[in-house]
Amino acid sequence: DGGITQSPKYLFRKEGQNVTLSCEQNLNHDAMYWYRQDPGQGLRLIYYSQIVNDFQKGDIAEGYSVSREKKESFPLTVTSAQKNPTAFYLCASREEGRGPQHFGDGTRLSIL
């Protein structure tokens, strides 16, 4: 089945730790995105990548980093600089053009 796989589904982080959230897609989509959802809020864009080896900051990139070494993979690292990392993180991808973005099932990150 084609789709977007995010892992793990739940992740716990200690204060001062970096953690990496995985996002893999087998849809052959060029563009990939990372969003954050907080309670009562819409999705906010963290980073996006329209092509391999290239990515741009979204609206709330501080405290996060990404890489795009392969077309199918777009991991997100939540660094210790992110002061409020507890949230639901969603990865999305889109084929070329103006079609809709398709989402994975998310990773819920909590601080211990």
Place this chain on the structure above:
Amino acid sequence: DQQVKQNSPSLSVQEGRISILNCDYTNSMFDYFLWYKKYPAEGPTFLISISSIKDKNEDGRFTVFLNKSAKHLSLHIVPSQPGDSAVYFCAASGSWGGATNKLIFGTGTLLAVQP
């Protein structure tokens, strides 16, 4: 600055009736609008979209209406079913600068369809 607004946090309707979810936007450069449905602990699922050259798009029980002069769009679900109970997000994008298809999301409306 909330560019996409869903002013109703929740909506309750009876099974079989029409559900109308509303969304307002402020940026006149938006030219592509989408509706997503989201269940708890899952990612959003794309429902339907509309481009600014149209004022209506229909797909089965779902119809999206766009009123550009009012900067308003709505999603109609007819007839509503209990399985439609979820959070609905509207989103908008525009082809400006280099950020093509960057989506701006509303805060969502929780729809509850009562059997």
